[in-house]
Amino acid sequence: MIKIIVLIPLILSLLWFGYLQVNKYTLEQGKQGFVYIFVLSGVIAVFYTLMLFLTH
Numbered sequence: 001m002i003k004i005i006v007l008i009p010l011i012l013s014l015l016w017f018g019y020l021q022v023n024k025y026t027l028e029q030g031k032q033g034f035v036y037i038f039v040l041s042g043v044i045a046v047f048y049t050l051m052l053f054l055t056h
Contacts (some may be wrong), residue, residue: 005048009041 016037020030 005041005045008044009037012037012041 013034016030016033017027019025020027020033
């Protein structure tokens with residue numbers, strides 16, 4: 001369970017970074033995308049944690 005919570009933002013961040021590099025954007029220009037990735041990943045982590053406690 002912990003692996004998936006760590007892997008989701010890592011993989012999404014790597015994909016976003018690759019997209020920025022291919023399209024020649026700077027990290028500064030793509031900063032908002034990283035914020036969205038970490039917020040979405042946080043929501044997913046909270047959901048999975050809540051489900052883990054509710055189903056046990």
